[in-house]
Amino acid sequence: MRFSISTAFLPVGELLAIARVADECGYDALTIPDHVVNLETLATPYPYTPDGARRWDHTADWPDPWVLAGAMAAVTTRIHFYTSVYVAALRSPYQVAKAVGTAAALSGNRVALGVGVGWCREEFELMGQDFGTRGKRTDEALDLLAELWSPGWTSFDGTFYPTPRLVMEPTPTARIPIYVGGLSEVGMRRAARHDGWVGDLYTTEEAGRHARRLAEIRDELGRDGEFRIITALTDAILPEQFAAAEEAGVTDVWTMPWAYYHGLDRSLEHKIDGMRRFADDVLTPLATPV
Secondary structure (H helix, E strand, O other): OEEEEEOOOOOHHHHHHHHHHHHOOOEEEEOOOOOOOOOOOOOOOOOOOOOOOOOOOOOOOOOOHHHHHHHHHHHHHHHHHEEOOEHHHHHHHHHHHHHHHHHHHOOOEEEEEEEEEOHHHHHHHHOOOOOOHHHHHHHHHHHHHHOOOOOEEEOOOOOOOOEEOOOOOOOOOOOEEEEEEEEOOOHHHHHHHHEEEEEEOOOOOHHHHHHHHHHHHHHHHHHOOOOOEEEEEOEEEEOOHHHHHOOOOOOHHHHOHHHHOOOOOOOOHHOOOHHHHHHHHHHHHHHHOO
16 A cells, blocks of 8 residues: 645745655655636536535645646655646647656656646637547647657657657657546546546445446456556545555555644644654555465
């Protein structure tokens, strides 16, 4: 079982300190969410709460994920970074490839692209991107990214992004993993074609059910190799509970570990204390052979 620290809604001024401590304590990764803007009025309901209300208010920070990954990579040595999740279809895939590829080069290949198709129609309209084709454009963009991250000249015969012969540097020196968010059948099939699935907040039973469905789809597609099931768990606190989640198919948990000890909205000192205590209470026991 691997553990990631979620940076969602945290003040930007705290993030480098949190990255340093996470690196020291043995966490696997830091996760970075994505929105370009936070519009005051939306007709589109937020899909991950019962009433459609957003989980954050207008004061929440939403730093650019790849600028942040580069900054955090500069103050750490081993920890990885992935987005949870990046709405690639809000941008040109060439911009996405350049930003992610540069972050990979600067970090020593410590980044992964967690991608989703997005839910906020108004944000797409503001960015000048078509909401209705976002799924198809995401699928094509992911294929194009693999080409743009390859060394040497490349071209791409796409419906949305026909690409003449070109080169994009710097080229990552290792393959960048792609994880996909989404609970629909289409979203899970998209994830199954890549390297992992990014979930939301689930019980262990729910997460296990999603893991089994993803395994079935991968079998149908003839996919093998490592595949990550990344989610937050609402009913796991103790090492044995996280071990049970791993048995159910969860490979990675993202969390804000200070919440277990102090609550969510606390000082940086409380957050660091919670990270250290969780590492001692959970990470170390799970890493120690029985």
